[in-house]
Amino acid sequence: MTRRLFLGSLAAGPVPAPADDETGFVSLFDGRSLAGWNVVDGPESAFYVKDGAIVIHRGSGFPAWLRTQRRYENFDFRCEVFIEGWANSGVYIHAPVHGRPTWTGLKINLFQKHDDPPLAESMGAIFPLVAPRKVNVRSRGQWNSIRIVSQWPSLRVWINEELVQDMDLARHSELRYRLRSGYIGIESLSYPLRFRNLRIKELPGNEQWITLYAGPSDLEKNWIVTNGKARWEPVGPMLRADGLGYLGTRERFRDFEFQCYIRGSHHHNGGIMFRGPAEPSSARYEIQLHDVEGAVYPTGSLYGFQRCRPYPRIEPERWFPFQLLVDGSHCVVRVNGDTVVDYDKLEQKDSTPVMLQAHEAGKWIEYKEIRIRRLG
Numbered sequence: 540m541t542r543r544l545f546l547g548s549l550a551a552g553p554v555p556a557p558a559d560d561e562t563g564f565v566s567l568f569d570g571r572s573l574a575g576w577n578v579v580d581g582p583e584s585a586f587y588v589k590d591g592a593i594v595i596h597r598g599s600g601f602p603a604w605l606r607t608q609r610r611y612e613n614f615d616f617r618c619e620v621f622i623e624g625w626a627n628s629g630v631y632i633h634a635p636v637h638g639r640p641t642w643t644g645l646k647i648n649l650f651q652k653h654d655d656p657p658l659a660e661s662m663g664a665i666f667p668l669v670a671p672r673k674v675n676v677r678s679r680g681q682w683n684s685i686r687i688v689s690q691w692p693s694l695r696v697w698i699n700e701e702l703v704q705d706m707d708l709a710r711h712s713e714l715r716y717r718l719r720s721g722y723i724g725i726e727s728l729s730y731p732l733r734f735r736n737l738r739i740k741e742l743p744g745n746e747q748w749i750t751l752y753a754g755p756s757d758l759e760k761n762w763i764v765t766n767g768k769a770r771w772e773p774v775g776p777m778l779r780a781d782g783l784g785y786l787g788t789r790e791r792f793r794d795f796e797f798q799c800y801i802r803g804s805h806h807h808n809g810g811i812m813f814r815g816p817a818e819p820s821s822a823r824y825e826i827q828l829h830d831v832e833g834a835v836y837p838t839g840s841l842y843g844f845q846r847c848r849p850y851p852r853i854e855p856e857r858w859f860p861f862q863l864l865v866d867g868s869h870c871v872v873r874v875n876g877d878t879v880v881d882y883d884k885l886e887q888k889d890s891t892p893v894m895l896q897a898h899e900a901g902k903w904i905e906y907k908e909i910r911i912r913r914l915g
Contacts, residue, residue, distance in 0.1 A: 631724030642876025
């Protein structure tokens with residue numbers, strides 16, 4: 540097993556620059572408009588600009604959130620938030636294109652209570668899992684400074700210039716599987732918090748991904764139709780599968796992390812296969828894609844070995860993030876932010892193509908942003 544991935548680094552991480560050092564920072568907010576931001580899962584009115592600040596509209600409601608147009612891996616992010624009275628929100632980091640930001644990425648909680656001792660929902664918590672070291676929120680009509688420095692596996696958070704989180708994410712049983720790149724976001728819980736002075740400094744990245752599918756040209760370059768009569772149709776950034784058949788990568792992989800977004804028709808049926816012969820065979824491992832909760836092996840299950848638990852939160856024809864980590868005898872499957880399989884008894888260790896399976900005509904499945912990185 541790759542100790543670096545599953546147990547994490549022992550290093551304390553980089554020493555961040557002083558809070559007053561603004562060298563290399565880029566503004567994320569012009570003070571006049573939401574240029575450079577997009578409202579997600581809510582109406583356009585969910586966020587607006589007033590008096591040089593981004594304001595959460597009282598009527599927007601969860602799950603509405605505001606995200607940057609760009610995605611970030613490692614960074615130093617800073618902003619200020621105005622809190623008056625009862626107020627609750629959050630700053631998302633590494634948020635996904637689709638799915639649940641709190642569970643697929645991370646949420647730094649914003650809350651007005653002066654909890655003592657600190658709780659996993661207090662101001663500065665990694666919600667709802669890790670309490671801050673202390674709670675020092677200013678909630679009587681005051682501005683609070685926030686600083687988040689993310690440089691995998693290190694995550695540090697300051698509230699009002701005090702360090703409240705200093706985490707090695709690779710050592711946390713749940714957080715080590717979260718996305719390591721994604722959007723910066725602001726969560727709406729209908730409390731009218733205000734944000735200003737949002738800025739970011741990108742730090743060097745440390746992930747090397749291979750893009751398997753981002754558009755039609757990638758289909759022939761990276762994949763081979765191996766068997767069956769399935770139709771593999773490139774539709775712009777999406778790859779659509781229908782029928783019965785298999786599509787395999789041209790390259791072979793043994794230990795890897797695989798990510799993509801998936802959506803399918805009601806009661807779709809397919810799978811993602813690894814560590815087996817190039818030709819379809821039962822002598823390979825399969826992660827099932829089958830949105831039938833009562834099935835023996837529904838979506839996310841390691842077919843024939845371990846049923847998913849819990850059943851993932853997915854809906855027909857709605858995109859969800861999918862993650863598969865395979866390292867030695869260990870296999871982890873995450874669907875829409877839930878770890879649904881954690882299995883450590885893989886016996887087959889060969890380097891083989893990763894394959895997509897279409898299993899039934901009329902039960903289409905679509906993929907996008909398919910990528911993979913080698914481990915070890």
